[in-house]
Amino acid sequence: MTMRHLPIAIFVAGIAWLGGGHASAQDAAAGAAIFKSQCGICHAVAEGRNMVGPSLFGVVGRPAGNLPTYHYSPATRSSGLTWDAATLDRYLTSPGTVIPHTIMTYGGLQDAQMRADLIAYLSTVH
Numbered sequence: 001m002t003m004r005h006l007p008i009a010i011f012v013a014g015i016a017w018l019g020g021g022h023a024s025a026q027d028a029a030a031g032a033a034i035f036k037s038q039c040g041i042c043h044a045v046a047e048g049r050n051m052v053g054p055s056l057f058g059v060v061g062r063p064a065g066n067l068p069t070y071h072y073s074p075a076t077r078s079s080g081l082t083w084d085a086a087t088l089d090r091y092l093t094s095p096g097t098v099i100p101h102t103i104m105t106y107g108g109l110q111d112a113q114m115r116a117d118l119i120a121y122l123s124t125v126h
């Protein structure tokens with residue numbers, strides 16, 4: 001390698017390092033920021049605090065549509081789903097695909113890393 005190419009090689013290695021580090025870690029702190037910008041307008045994480053959407057306190061692991069204090073759509077209430085990480089990942093990609101006729105009017109989060117960070121964050125809220 002000539003000296004002329006060295007800075008580029010270092011730059012590329014740096015990108016690979018950053019990319020690798022981010023892809024392997026699920027970052028709950030990043031997820032908190034994503035929650036705020038994508039979900040916070042309709043959801044709170046405080047226990048019992050329903051807004052337009054139900055409280056997401058303890059959502060990871062709980063059956064869909066089972067908060068007695070929130071008025072769910074029949075679609076969500078009878079979905080038979082449990083919000084484990086894999087199901088949440090599918091739902092947050094495209095809510096209306098996983099639960100047709102849900103009243104959650106959110107288009108979906110296409111970035112897999114952002115979904116992973118968000119679910120990591122939701123796992124801490126219990």
Ligand code: HEC
Pocket residue numbers: 035038039040041042043052053054056059063064065066067071072073074075076077083092101102103104105106109118
């Ligand atoms: C525009 C308002 C809105 C936004 C934005 C929104 N939601 Fe919802 N969400 C709702 C509503 C309304 C429901 C109730 C759905 C139903 O009953 O069919 C819901 C339901 C849910 C449920 C099911 C909860 C349960 O108790 O079964 C989860 C999980 C959920 N939302 C997560 C999220 C996450 C995570 C985000 C951010 C990526 C988000 N939502 C963004 C309005 C919203």
